[in-house]
Amino acid sequence: MSKHQQKWCRFRLADVICPEPREALERITPDLEVAGQIVFLSDHGEETNRFAIMEVQGIHSPLIVPVECLRAVPDEPRAAETGERVSCPESALEGVVRPH
Numbered sequence: 001m002s003k004h005q006q007k008w009c010r011f012r013l014a015d016v017i018c019p020e021p022r023e024a025l026e027r028i029t030p031d032l033e034v035a036g037q038i039v040f041l042s043d044h045g046e047e048t049n050r051f052a053i054m055e056v057q058g059i060h061s062p063l064i065v066p067v068e069c070l071r072a073v074p075d076e077p078r079a080a081e082t083g084e085r086v087s088c089p090e091s092a093l094e095g096v097v098r099p100h
Contacts, residue, residue, distance in 0.1 A: 012058075035073050036063065 016024050036056035042064070044050035052070060054063045 034059070038070075041067070 013021050013024055019027070034056050036054040036059075038052045039055050039062065040053040041049040042051040042053060049067055052065050052067050054065055056063060
């Protein structure tokens with residue numbers, strides 16, 4: 001096994017050569033996770049902060065996501081470099097994300 005196998009990397013969909021980038025986009029499932037920045041919290045009737053308006057790099061329009069579906073993304077350089085999943089304390093989203 002090569003020392004490069006099983007390493008996690010980042011790349012742009014525009015750089016994919018097989019399948020064609022358009023075909024790769026067509027193969028995306030609803031399970032794909034993206035990360036973004038909360039730009040605004042919206043209420044729903046009497047419920048405050050029910051929806052998050054999110055900006056995601058590479059998507060040209062904001063996305064609206066129920067706040068209870070958000071998970072904190074750790075600002076952990078090692079995780080970004082290695083692709084490791086790092087647990088993030090619940091306090092990171094305190095006051096924004098409702099407890100499960």
